[in-house]
Amino acid sequence: MENATKSLLLILLLLLVCSLTLNVVFIFKRVFDDESELSWSIRAAKEAEGVATISCSGHGRAYIDSSLVVVDQEEGPVCECNSCYAGSHCQNFLPSCPADADRGDPLFLEPFWMKNAGSSAILVAGWHRMSYTFNHSSFMSKQLEARIRHLHAIVGNAVTEGKYIIFGSGSTQLINAAIHALSTHHNSSSPSKIVASIPFFPLYKQQTEFFQEVDYKFEDDASLWMNRMNNYSNDNNTNLIEIVTSPNNPDGQLNRARLQHPNAKAIYDRVYYWPHFTAISAPADDDIMLFSLSKLTGHACSRFGWAVVKDKTVFTKMDRYLSMNTMGVSQESQLRAIKLIKIVIEGKEGETLFDFGYKTLNHRWKILNEIISVSKRFSLQKIESQSCNFFNKIKRPSPAYAWLKCLRKEEKDCYAVLTAANIIGRTGSAYGAEDQYVRLSLIRTQDDFDQLVHHLKILISEEGSAKSI
């Protein structure tokens, strides 16, 4: 054989070996690759990933259901921008836009779920669970209930052993269900009185007055009734229901029921009793405790909450309320809650939801305190660092809301002062308090918080000048 032929043969052989190796690699990938098993789910998966790649400049996001619908013709998904941003890709900042610190929209946890996209996604088949009930019987998923109990055990924030769990469309629905269940039914001359300590979450009053059933009535301040009940310890005609929010919305205080009386019952709104908002000192063991997915994982959208209830009669009444009101809770929401809570529980590797949430809110609180500390016009509520059993260390403050006070006597309307400075909060009187207070939400998007910081800095830097007075 000639040398040239030999070389040619060798080169061909080499090329063939390379090409065959590549063949083997491809074939191996096809046989063992995850994707190759997929069929009917591909369309939905592609749609979701396609939407996720749309750039919204870090100031918004496109969703699979955010298409524009123009006269029944659907256009492709579009960016939905954060407050103060606009444009097809949220690329335009709107400079005169006010900082929105109003609603407690828990978007601060969104980046965590973006980081955990792979484990937190769900594919819902068209035929997934069409029935009213799970296993021909309950409106509630047994699996979700088990996960919720497991979560409370791990976090150590609530005793669930020997207690009942009931699901609702957010804690919103459960508040009224609990009030309904505790109210005096017919056999009393006067309707039950609903009270809460000032400052309290406005919905309690709004909702109770709105539904105005024959059995109960909102009566505002718990402290007034504390004295009255103590004076009339034998008064059996007045039934009181106290709503206790702990940690409190708006001020983050770990409230306890103020009424101690045989005729007084308490509903504990515990939606903020999680390690990202507060130190967990001991598992809460109240008779009725409310929690929500909104404040645990940030999914306000799901309208999912649960109550932990000690007494069987109360549980049964609340269960009947849920049946009569909405026939239970969306099963799509329950499915999502199962998946999300699973990740909260499992989060051993990398940063957990609680780590992420605490770090974010503590950082925001620190920044806010630094800004306010140089001011003589405003003050913030005091929150102490506390030992947290969950993190097993001293936990610095990371409240969901700032409870800002205008200190100047002439500035009785603090909300107006802030509005004039391009900051939208919520006025104190909505919480039964004076209007010298304003609640500022710290759990919204980073953009919202950045705007708040920006406008607050300006406001405080102008403090000494004539303009601000």
Add this chain to the structure above:
Amino acid sequence: MENATKSLLLILLLLLVCSLTLNVVFIFKRVFDDESELSWSIRAAKEAEGVATISCSGHGRAYIDSSLVVVDQEEGPVCECNSCYAGSHCQNFLPSCPADADRGDPLFLEPFWMKNAGSSAILVAGWHRMSYTFNHSSFMSKQLEARIRHLHAIVGNAVTEGKYIIFGSGSTQLINAAIHALSTHHNSSSPSKIVASIPFFPLYKQQTEFFQEVDYKFEDDASLWMNRMNNYSNDNNTNLIEIVTSPNNPDGQLNRARLQHPNAKAIYDRVYYWPHFTAISAPADDDIMLFSLSKLTGHACSRFGWAVVKDKTVFTKMDRYLSMNTMGVSQESQLRAIKLIKIVIEGKEGETLFDFGYKTLNHRWKILNEIISVSKRFSLQKIESQSCNFFNKIKRPSPAYAWLKCLRKEEKDCYAVLTAANIIGRTGSAYGAEDQYVRLSLIRTQDDFDQLVHHLKILISEEGSAKSI
């Protein structure tokens, strides 16, 4: 060059060309294939497809959330069996098991969604729409609203132009929201009276009595009030709210409001006014109309319904009810409704949802009629064939329920007669009617219907014998 060397070269060259071609094909597939684009969605897609392949012998199905949870340890997904089937793969028929014809669980549409798995699946990212609101404002998806209007226009079953649409957690929540909105508020001496024509859906009475707000009261039979209101045409103190179900649950009749009076208002429950249940003769144009996903697509699980409302004040009041009660509706349910309604609208190729639903229910009704026709002990309600504008032809009956009557005078408790024959229905008195009637649900799974047919045939075959008397 020798011949042998030549041959070897040729063979090598040929092999190389083949191998290279294969590689090109693989690379081409990788670049242009759908699946190769997927990354974070694969896990969810695999999970869903894996569960879908679990065999439940055609008498059940496994879901992604149907794992067994044993002391916080999760086992793989398991089959959830239809009534009367058991075993790890639902392979065991339980012979002594009664036919369940009780609840209106709309599983008859499940096979349609299994056939349309590819187009009806949704992948929900962990970070999908976490906010309370769509676009910083509404609890309701504008896209879903647009699709609902489009659907009504295509089906021709309701006028939505110039009207408001509001979402609720099933029509269940919307009934009470509508009653609340129409009730007399404080300014009248007597609370509004809620009436309905017998036989009526039991929930109306149960719900109204359960919530017993100060503003309204359930008063049963509409016909009693028809006479009274006609006699007192100047009576301005009595406000009446009539709930009209059309087609009616239980008997499928196309009811109209019976009260014609300035102080009488009607709420039309139109959840069965779709082509699979009844002929669509004209678009309904009532002041308040209720619809539900449950009876449109079969997804009772989603607790999603909507009201079409003419009057702005009523809409605003219902909207406030929704805010106060549950802060709107689960966005996961809204997302699913968008996808499912899209398929109902688009269904041009192949069998549409309405075709499938009508065919199934008409077939069931025919079988039932054949069985009952030889009986002198039982009768069914009469439903006429009617011209349907949607199908553009004469539509034979396909009601959701059979309204069975026991004809023997001595058999006053028809429910007991059926129960003794291993058939569970719902007794007439629940609908305000006599107990000689029983409602049998025809919209459940095929297994449930087969069981019903089986036990009915036995019951009727024994009609002449002493045993049955």
